[in-house]
Amino acid sequence: MNRIIRASAPAKVNLVFEVGQLAADGYHPVNSLFLALELREELTLVKGEAGTGISIYVHGAELPEAHINAVPTDQSNLVHKTAVLFAQKLGKQIPDLQIDIRKRIPVAGGMAGGSADAAAMLVAMNEFMHLEHGTPNLTIEELAAIGAELGSDVPFCLYGGMAIGTGRGEVITALSNLAFETNWLLCASSKGLSTPTVYAAFDEIGSHTVFTDLTDASAIASAHELGQRMSNDLEQAAFRLMPTLSELVDQLEQLGAIRAMVSGSGPTIAALFDSEAKAVEVSNLLKSQGLVALTAKGQALGARLDG
Numbered sequence: 001m002n003r004i005i006r007a008s009a010p011a012k013v014n015l016v017f018e019v020g021q022l023a024a025d026g027y028h029p030v031n032s033l034f035l036a037l038e039l040r041e042e043l044t045l046v047k048g049e050a051g052t053g054i055s056i057y058v059h060g061a062e063l064p065e066a067h068i069n070a071v072p073t074d075q076s077n078l079v080h081k082t083a084v085l086f087a088q089k090l091g092k093q094i095p096d097l098q099i100d101i102r103k104r105i106p107v108a109g110g111m112a113g114g115s116a117d118a119a120a121m122l123v124a125m126n127e128f129m130h131l132e133h134g135t136p137n138l139t140i141e142e143l144a145a146i147g148a149e150l151g152s153d154v155p156f157c158l159y160g161g162m163a164i165g166t167g168r169g170e171v172i173t174a175l176s177n178l179a180f181e182t183n184w185l186l187c188a189s190s191k192g193l194s195t196p197t198v199y200a201a202f203d204e205i206g207s208h209t210v211f212t213d214l215t216d217a218s219a220i221a222s223a224h225e226l227g228q229r230m231s232n233d234l235e236q237a238a239f240r241l242m243p244t245l246s247e248l249v250d251q252l253e254q255l256g257a258i259r260a261m262v263s264g265s266g267p268t269i270a271a272l273f274d275s276e277a278k279a280v281e282v283s284n285l286l287k288s289q290g291l292v293a294l295t296a297k298g299q300a301l302g303a304r305l306d307g
């Protein structure tokens with residue numbers, strides 16, 4: 001029987017993103033407070049005809065065409081890499097697969113879109129290999145260890161909720177959920193920002209932080225308190241590369257956002273509102289100005305199989 005396996009995984013925002021000095025291994029250590037958003041990539045996987053390899057179809061009606069077109073469908077797609085690595089780890093042949101990715105997360109937007117796809121694929125492959133080859137189901141920790149080889153944000157997309165990410169962001173310490181729901185407006189840019197370019201600009205600016213203790217974050221009691229706590233060390237670098245982002249942050253705060261901030265390496269701006277109605281109202285206003293705006297709630301579960 002050719003079963004359809006469905007999996008989904010959430011977008012992330014970095015509520016706090018502290019970046020240290022470039023290390024000898026070429027990476028920057030980070031201290032990040034992640035929150036998963038109810039904006040999920042959906043992936044379906046079916047067994048392909050023998051000998052057809054891996055085929056990937058990407059679509060997503062809510063995103064601009066340019067975003068969908070920027071996602072490769074060949075072996076450079078993170079989902080393809082996930083399938084190959086997963087099979088290798090189990091010592092199995094790379095299976096023939098037909099994969100459908102329904103994208104909702106802006107591409108190259110600093111919201112872990114590719115990482116969410118990889119996380120959904122890890123969960124889907126775990127099930128597929130179990131059903132097809134009787135391999136034991138891997139634990140979330142084992143999946144996260146494979147995910148860390150694919151990208152720093154993949155482990156968090158597996159865990160979801162709220163968590164601290166250290167190392168390159170891949171060492172996850174899960175935290176208890178916030179006691180309140182958060183309402184976000186996400187304003188995507190038609191152009192992406194490459195993460196390495198943003199880090200290079202950050203190194204030029206040369207401001208490195210002393211990492212703060214984030215373990216008390218679950219005690220944050222309100223959206224306003226959360227807004228005061230939000231920070232992103234890469235924001236000035238993103239502003240330097242795309243000066244319009246700074247104007248957009250100001251505009252969103254004037255329109256009533258508790259706090260608007262570049263998400264991760266940008267260029268998506270994540271704006272926190274005190275109600276869903278207000279987030280939707282401002283999102284509609286931005287859309288009428290031709291901008292790409294989405295709303296989403298936090299927090300969300302990590303990657304999971306969907307029935």
Ligand code: ATP
Pocket residue numbers: 070071072076077078079106107108109110111112113114115117118153192195264265266
């Ligand atoms: P992060 O927040 O984890 O740094 P991001 O959200 O900024 O990532 P992605 O959406 O993951 O960025 O895309 C970065 C680049 O990765 C894209 O421009 C694209 O060329 C490539 N890519 C490979 N696989 C995927 C995928 N499944 N989805 C999106 N982009 C992918």
